[in-house]
Amino acid sequence: MGAITPVGNTLPEYWKALISGHSGIDYISSFDTTGFSTKIAGQIKQFDPSLFFDFKEVRRTSKFILFAVAAATEAVKNSGIEIQQYPDRVGVEIGSGIGGLEVMEEMAYTLKEKGPSRVSPFTVPMMISDMASGMVAIKLGAKGPNSCSVTACASASHSIGNAFRLIQRGDVDVMIAGGSESAVCPLGLASFCAARSLSTFDGDPKKASRPFDANRDGFVMGEGAGVLILEDLDHALKRGATIHAELIGFGATGDAYHITAPAPEGEGGNRAMKLALKDAKLSPEDIEYINAHGTSTHLNDKNETEAIKFVFKEYAYQVPISSTKSMTGHLLGAAGAIELIACVKVITEGLIPPTINYETPDPECDLNYTPNVAIAKKINVAMSTSFGFGGHNAVLIVKKFS
Amino acid sequence: MSLSEQEIFEKVKQVIVKQLGVSQDEITKEASFTDDLGADSLDTVELVLALEEEFSTEISDSEAEKLTTVGKTVEYIQKNLK
Numbered sequence: 311m312g313a314i315t316p317v318g319n320t321l322p323e324y325w326k327a328l329i330s331g332h333s334g335i336d337y338i339s340s341f342d343t344t345g346f347s348t349k350i351a352g353q354i355k356q357f358d359p360s361l362f363f364d365f366k367e368v369r370r371t372s373k374f375i376l377f378a379v380a381a382a383t384e385a386v387k388n389s390g391i392e393i394q395q396y397p398d399r400v401g402v403e404i405g406s407g408i409g410g411l412e413v414m415e416e417m418a419y420t421l422k423e424k425g426p427s428r429v430s431p432f433t434v435p436m437m438i439s440d441m442a443s444g445m446v447a448i449k450l451g452a453k454g455p456n457s458c459s460v461t462a463c464a465s466a467s468h469s470i471g472n473a474f475r476l477i478q479r480g481d482v483d484v485m486i487a488g489g490s491e492s493a494v495c496p497l498g499l500a501s502f503c504a505a506r507s508l509s510t511f512d513g514d515p516k517k518a519s520r521p522f523d524a525n526r527d528g529f530v531m532g533e534g535a536g537v538l539i540l541e542d543l544d545h546a547l548k549r550g551a552t553i554h555a556e557l558i559g560f561g562a563t564g565d566a567y568h569i570t571a572p573a574p575e576g577e578g579g580n581r582a583m584k585l586a587l588k589d590a591k592l593s594p595e596d597i598e599y600i601n602a603h604g605t606s607t608h609l610n611d612k613n614e615t616e617a618i619k620f621v622f623k624e625y626a627y628q629v630p631i632s633s634t635k636s637m638t639g640h641l642l643g644a645a646g647a648i649e650l651i652a653c654v655k656v657i658t659e660g661l662i663p664p665t666i667n668y669e670t671p672d673p674e675c676d677l678n679y680t681p682n683v684a685i686a687k688k689i690n691v692a693m694s695t696s697f698g699f700g701g702h703n704a705v706l707i708v709k710k711f712s
Numbered sequence: 713m714s715l716s717e718q719e720i721f722e723k724v725k726q727v728i729v730k731q732l733g734v735s736q737d738e739i740t741k742e743a744s745f746t747d748d749l750g751a752d753s754l755d756t757v758e759l760v761l762a763l764e765e766e767f768s769t770e771i772s773d774s775e776a777e778k779l780t781t782v783g784k785t786v787e788y789i790q791k792n793l794k
Binding site: 364365366369371427428430431432435 | 750763
C-alpha cells in the first residue's frame with residue numbers, strides 16, 4: 311500500500327497520524343483565499359515531485375497525477391512485485407473525481423486572455439481523469455487492463471472494487487488500484503463553496519471537520535492519493551508475498567435520487583452495504599469495524615447513520631465506527647483508497663483511529679463513532695463505505711488473512 | 713525590438729533550459745531538439761509557444777516544422793523579428 315495524504319506523505323506517516331488523532335487541516339497556503347467562504351483544506355505538505363519525476367516531466371504533469379505516482383511507487387516497492395516479469399498480468403485502476411482541475415482553470419484563463427493558439431499542448435493529458443492510471447502504468451511498466459472509475463467521492467472505492475473483479479475473473483494477477491485527487495485550487499474551492507457543501511467554521515481549522523457531531527456544518531476539502539496492490543492469492547503465495555489482508559466483498563448501487571444530496575434514510579448506501587456483505591458471504595454481525603464515509607455534512611452523516619442502523623439493526627450500536635475524514639478532510643476521488651488502507655491497518659495493527667472533534671452528540675447520530683481517541687481492539691473484518699455526488703455508492707469489506 | 717544574433721541565442725537558450733530542463737552547455741547551435749535535447753512532439757509544440765511569448769512573434773506550424781535545431785531557430789527569429 312502507498313499513501314500521500316494531508317497528514318503524512320508516506321503510509322507509515324499517514325497511519326501514525328491517524329492513530330494519534332492528528333489533523334492535517336489548515337489555512338490554504340497555495341493561493342489567496344480572500345473572498346472565499348471557506349479558507350481551509352487538507353493540503354499535501356512538503357511534497358518533492360523530483361523523487362518520482364524529472365524536471366521536464368513535473369512541468370507537464372498535474373498534481374493529481376504526481377500524487378498517484380508517488381502512492382503507487384510506494385505501494386509497488388512495499389509489495390515486492392516485479393512487474394517487468396509479467397507486465398501484461400499487472401493492471402491499473404486509479405480513479406479521480408475531477409482530474410487536473412488546476413490545469414483546466416489555468417488554460418481557461420490563457421484561452422480567454424491570449425487566445426486558442428496559446429493553450430498548452432499538455433492540457434489534455436494533464437486534465438483528463440484517467441491520466442493517473444495512465445501515468446502510473448507508464449512509470450511502472452504495467453501493461454495489463456488500464457482503466458479507472460470516475461464516481462466523485464466514491465471513485466477510489468469503485469476503482470478498487472472493479473480491480474477486485476478483474477482478478478476474480480482471472481484477467482490479471484495483480485492490480486495497482488486506488489484513487490487520487492487534487493482539486494484545492496480557486497475554481498475547485500469556489501465550486502464547492504457555491505454548492506454550500508463546505509464547512510465555513512472560522513475557528514481553529516483543525517476543528518472544522520467534525521463528522522457525526524451536532525455542530526458539523528459541511529466537509530473540508532482534502533487532496534492526495536492512496537494505492538493498494540491487489541493480488542490473486544495463488545500468485546501472492548507462490549512468490550512469498552507478505553499479505554496484509556484479504557479483500558472479500560464489494561457492493562455497488564445507485565441512489566437515483568439527487569445530484570448532490572444522498573437518498574433519504576441512506577437507502578442507496580444501505581443496499582450497497584448489504585450487497586457487499588452478500589458478496590463477502592458474511593452477516594452484519596461479522597463486521598467488527600466500519601470506516602464510515604462520514605464527511606461532516608449534515609445529510610451524509612445522518613443518512614449514513616440510518617443506513618448502518620437499517621443493515622446492522624441492534625448491532626449498529628455496538629460496532630465501532632470512525633470517520634478518518636475528521637483528520638484528513640475529504641479527499642474526494644482518493645478518499646475510498648486511503649480509507650480502505652486505514653481499514654487494512656486497523657486489522658493488522660489492532661488499533662482503531664478516532665473520529666476527532668466529536669464534542670456534542672447529535673441525537674440523530676447516536677452510534678459509537680470512536681470519539682477523539684484511538685482504541686486498541688483486535689479487528690478481523692472491516693467495512694469501508696463511500697458515497698459520491700450523483701448517488702454513487704460503493705462499499706468494500708476486508709478481512710484478516712490467515 | 714532589435715537584438716543581435718548573440719542576444720537572440722542567449723534568450724533562446726534560456727527558454728530551452730526552462731522548457732526542457734537541459735543544461736546550458738548542451739545547447740549548441742547544431743543541437744537537434746528531438747535527437748540531442750530529448751524533446752518529444754508535445755515538447756516541441758510547447759517550445760514554439762514559449763518562443764512566441766518570449767519574442768512576441770508568431771511562428772506558423774509549417775515554419776515550426778523546419779526549426780529542427782537551435783541554430784535554425786535563432787536564424788528564423790533573427791530574420792522575422794520586427
